[in-house]
Amino acid sequence: MPAIPSLGAFRSRSRTVHGPVKPRTPSPLDSCVVDCAVYVNGRRKPGHWTHSEAIAEVRATGEGFVWLGLFEPDEDQMAAIARTFELHELAVEDAVQAHQRPKLDRYEDTLFMVFKTVRYVEHSSPTTANEIVATGELMAFLGKDFIITVRHGEHAELGKVRRQLEDDHEQLSLGPSAVLHAIADHVVDQYMDVTDGLADDVDMLETQVFAPDSLITAEQIYFMKREVLELRRAVLPLATPLRRLAQGYSKLVPDQVRSYFSDVDDHLTTVSERVAGFDEMLTTLVDATLAKITLQQNTDMRKITAWAAIIAVPTAIAGIYGMNFDYMPETHWKLGYPAVLLLIAVVCVTLYRRLRRNRWL
Template sequence: MIVDCALYVKGQTRHARTDITAALREARAGGGFVWIGLFEPTAAEFAEISEDFTLPTLAVDDAVRAHQRPKLERYGDVTFAVVKPGRYVDHEEVVEISELAIFLGEHFVITVRHGVSDVPAAVRAELNTSPALLAHGPAAVLYRALDLAVDGYLDVVEAIGIDIDEIEEQVFGDAGGEHSERIYKLKSEVLEFRRAVVPLAVPLQRLVAGEVPWVGAAAQPYFRDVHDHLLRAADAIEAYDHLLTNVLAANLAQVTVEQSRVTVRQNEDMRKISSWAAIALVPTAIAGIYGMNFEYMPELSMRYGYFVVIAVIAAICVGLHALFRRNDWL
């Protein structure tokens, strides 16, 4: 459950501590903070930590259950944030969304990760090599986690843009074809991605406005930069959503037109087949009548009856052919 536990005091990274209570006590005494990272803990596993750090019950339930919207909430001296990092799996055209819950106190940071994300590990690596970043205290962890998550959003936006360009070339290219399934799938992924990105704008606005304890004026410009990047990603997502809607409509229109053309060609073919069948029916019907071989048939005694019948058949067939040609059936 506990992935890592480290102590940061006076801009330096201390060794990892297994005794969480002792680490918190040392952090308070030295003016630093302790960072505890957890991965998909159960309620029972998280109970002891939540009690030691006096975490709000509602926030603990949200962190354990996951599937929360990005948000920022204050519970007295504890700030609770939820951010949803994302990455794009290009060969599947799927946006994988993970979830990171962050408890922020004066002397502690507790992160609860659900799903696959390298954001916490990347933040830890930066803190270990950046005393200047550590000088901002727990706010540094929140800032870097948000910054890396938003940078990941921009990477996803760029990857989706490449796939959308490819889809446009396929839809409006000479090959044409039916691509609605792929377009609809990508549009669904964009909408899912939108639910992870857009709601994060309000929490970042609150951080920029200085509504969160231990986020001083010196740290606010960093959050403002993250907020600007987030807005850029959100604008791109909105544009992609509208673009995919238009491309889907255009592709469906192309498919409808092509189906209409096929139907017209089929109708033309059926008319031709019906016309030739009608022409062929004439000699078949007459021959069938004279093939009944009755003894008493008045036409059999005519000297030129055979030639008359052939002439009648030919005249009717020629007349039908001329009629169908005039009506554009042949």
């Protein structure tokens, strides 16, 4: 297979460069390598390996596989990995750029899978939080004798997954596809943890919405709905790739591993149903909040109308007497002014009591 060009060279074919180009200094490859190991019969081979030494060892002996973990590699670093493992340039570009939807692509004898990782951000109240669901990305290149994981985001660590697999020699002996299953299972478990946290937040919002005299606003519920949609964008697109792997999409996933992907798909279905339930509940809470706001506005408007009716009485009487005609009722009577004030007071109090009885005030 011909050597894979660097990503910089791949992009340069589609644009014209004007003027002198400053040469780029390649980044050290070790700075993005989290771990590189060779596994034979489910056990880690001792020693410190570079990616080229590891794959050379596996192909020379004809047994085992390489698991290479990378963290946010740049173009030059990823291009070096691509040349060694003969990765497709389009998948390599996706792995560098990130911001991908969950998907599964097949490039000749290699699979490229993208996961959206999530993390629940702890907070005191969903009404005051700035972020509830933090997202990242995890890519995996699967070959017959290697698996390469590329991580974007601080919370998508795979150290725990690697340690668990290294303690389970039987599972790890199934090959690199077993590692891909463990990663998928780990990601879906994170989804379930996030949905547990969101369930408490949604319950808290529901309690506050239906509590008397609550101060919660529709904007706060819209914020929570946005966080749920962020989780939904990570969960729903992953169903199709998992189903494909469970149904024999590639020979790189043997029959004994496919059933494991079916189990992960079942867990993902549970998560999807919970996320859909959150979305539906938040829509209901938005409607309830808007109805509550409308009711409050109607109550306020009735109060304003009632006070306006009361104020209209002295305003009308004062307006009549303000015309200063000589022949008007009681203008020459000594007790005329107090009598008018008493009349205004009696009418206003009567109106107030009547409106109060009708719950307008």
